[in-house]
Amino acid sequence: MRRTPVQQRSRERVERILDACAELLDEVGSDALTVTAVARRAGVPTGTVYQFFDGRIGLLRHLALRHLDILIDRLRARAAGEAELSWPRAGEIVIEETVQMRKVIPGFTVVDFGEARPGGEKYLPEGTTEAGGDILAERLYRFAVEEAGLPPLADPYRVTSLAIQTTAVGIDLAFRDSREGDAAMVEQTRRLLGAYFADAARRSRAEPPEPEDPALPDQDGGR
Structure with a gap:
């Protein structure tokens, strides 16, 4: 701002x-x-x-950050109600909440966390890790590990970033022709993400992740 x-x-x-x-x-x-x-x-x-x-793009970027804050709040409420959370289940919850936000949050269908138009500029700022994560990947992963208590993943920001992009494609396809979404396409996306996180968690148990740099800034402030 x-x-x-x-x-x-x-x-x-x-x-x-x-x-x-x-x-x-x-x-x-x-x-x-x-x-x-x-x-x-x-x-x-x-x-x-x-x-x-900062003009039109500034509005869109800040709206995307507000949407991210809303998503984290919704995930926090959902995680509190889970007796035992796993990475595949966490992926399901993210999809469920993203689908619901598409239906009820004004502007979310147009501005979620993708790329801005015109020019392909990202709505959300770049992340702070050398691994190439963005703010969305960083905040979701930090929430999952630090608040929801999920075990750390090996190469976490690449795993999380790929999961985000894959989910975005599936959700976009589901909502291409209807604001209510194609339930079958959402289910396919859920199965794909669940299998991916199950594999990532299994690999991480075999190869424990390296500890993060303790000096890395906390991104929970988001904005």
């Missing part, structure tokens, strides 16, 4: 701007989205949007 809101009134204004952005994405799509339209829907001057966000 260009400017971090400090006062409650400013924070509420920022949330109203993001809400307006999400609503318009569902109505017109990302290509037709404009800062002027977002400002009009939010009931604020266009200059106010630019005070906080």
Whole structure:
């Protein structure tokens, strides 16, 4: 963000701007989205949007980060209700929550965690690990191990990044023609991800992962 809101009134204004952005994405799509339209829907001057966000792409990036925060919160609630969590089961939960968010969270179908358009810029920032993970891979993996108590994986950010990309393809196919999604395609995606995580967990037990750098910044702040 260009400017971090400090006062409650400013924070509420920022949330109203993001809400307006999400609503318009569902109505017109990302290509037709404009800062002027977002400002009009939010009931604020266009200059106010630019005070906080770096234009249209800045809005989309911050909305993606807000969606990530929502996903982590939903996963936290689901994990708390699991008596015994495994990597395959964790993958199932991620798919279930992602599918549900597609149905009920405004703007999520257009802006989840993929690449921005135009230009192929990523909505989410790059990660901090040398292994090539992005913020989504880092936050999901850290949540799984540090909060949900799953055993560490060998080469975790490559494993998590590939799982994310594979799931994204399956979910996109499932929702290509219907907002409700193709249940059979979702099930195929669930089976694929479950088998992948089962194999990754098995390999990790055979080859224990190297300890992480303790100086690595915590990404739970996300933004």
